[in-house]
Amino acid sequence: MIGDMVRPGAPERIAVQEAINRFTAEPVLAARDWPPFDMSAMDGYAIGEETLGEADQGMLWIGAPQYAGAPAQQLAPGEARPIATGAAVPANASAILVRERATIVRHHLQRPEALVAGANIRRQGEDARAGDKLLEPGRCISPALIGALCAYGVVSMQVCRRPRVAILALGDELKSVGNTLDTSIVDSNGPMISALLGNAGCDVTLLGSIRDEEFAIASAFEQLLRSQFEFIVTTGGASVGDRDLLRPAVERVGGDVQFHGVHMRPGKPVLFATHPDGATFFGLPGNPVAALVGARFFVMRAIRARLGLDAERPTRTFDEIPEAGPTRILKAMTREGSTDDCVEILPAQQSHMLRPLLSANAWVIRGGEEPSTLFPLFDTLNEH
Known part of the structure; x- marks a missing residue:
């Protein structure tokens, strides 16, 4: 009854940095590709397609370094360009040779062992494309999600107002x-x-x-x-x-x-x-x-x-004959494991007795001619 008579509230738009533990009120879409360009996954050397294949004794001359934040320039023939993690990969580069596997002789890079095309390159949009649906309504925003949404170019979002x-x-x-x-x-x-x-x-x-x-x-x-x-x-x-x-x-x-x-x-x-x-x-x-x-x-x-969320589900339903009589909500403590023996109904179940709550971490709901169920002590909405 309660769920039918309480309706979702009006949303509000807030900055994504402020959305911790708030609930999305509408789908959240990526605002840009991530990665936003072909990006080096390692510190190393960008090499062209003509250098791929079996290792040989040829040498590649080492060009100017490619750092993160600088625009990428085309590789010249026979060039190996030092490149930093997160830097833009030259359009005609085919792979990144990890720095630890490079052999440098007289300021030249010895042609590397065989590399697979695309090795150590994060391709543009491989994680998300602009317009991709990232989150459904009713999702609780965690610190990890804030980081991801910022990377995807999300600046603000519609969330449920705090009740x-x-x-x-x-x-x-x-x-x-x-x-x-x-x-x-x-x-x-x-x-x-x-x-x-x-x-x-x-x-x-x-x-x-x-x-x-x-x-x-x-x-x-x-x-x-x-x-x-x-x-x-x-x-x-x-x-x-x-x-x-x-x-x-x-x-x-x-x-x-x-x-x-x-x-x-x-x-x-x-x-x-x-x-x-x-x-x-x-x-x-x-x-x-x-x-x-x-x-x-x-x-x-x-x-x-x-908040537009479904009713909470029990963490467990017990395999037992339902009891008649009033529904009883019992202070309980669960322990590691999955057997019935790992759920302890605590003593002192009277409604004025608070001491059992010092060790309780769950409720067992029993009676009412329904199977017994187990719920955590508190409804952890932020784990939704």
Whole structure:
């Protein structure tokens, strides 16, 4: 449902040097040939076709050096020209003799052993031709891709805009990090969700906590809507208690609740709502592991859709009889290997227990009458 209701955002054009970890919004084409000309692959000597063949005792006179960046001149008859790696190859040169294999006698090059035509020459366009499609939409830009695109003459590219996310904690009892007493409850969810979404490339604003009052929550929502945040993520206040005021506040500002409550543990009270202005609301539970699960699997599904990416696939599906009952999302640790024994379900699965996350690197999703699956602890969008 979430993937169907969140659409890709408008793209923006940015310089290719600034595109690290951004996602392409349209195909990227090469702007020029690479290599842009026939280029020497080695330091050595450019020789003509008449010198190819069996080695003999003839000598080639050594011409002026050909350096990178200088225009190539035709080889004269009987000439061997010193050439640097990356230098343009003379049009009538047939091969490059590697310098280490050259024999120089009295400022002349002894005719080399047999060379294959084209040896040690990088041909123009052998890696890419101008107009070649290099990347499809939805590709995450890595440092290596930035280097390649620059070589192919790409100066700028259309990428998906960073999703704008506001994070708000609901609860009179919450205190910010560093502003607590021994008996205070720290808002650990806000920094955790902010880090998760920031690591996914979102433009995140962490707003702290707000008191449990419907009008105050709705007023905060109205301000965020005016500020054109695309995603409004809250933690706490999502259940059905007397002080759980998220849903009425969402509906008060015109939000359309698509679902409220999921048959799963942890994270049952999660809320998903849309707004006519295009914003999306996610109400995550207050227990920290439940909040993390909601952000990891529900909010990140929306972020993927916003970036034009498909739903995440599990890294593994287990061969076992599906279990009935609610879907359970279990903290797990995987080890090297490929057998079932290499996946350990960690102890302390309660939604308030954070210590297992210090060693967890995966989630096992079990139950709901579906085969069990394995997902990494975090959705690594940049590996897409």
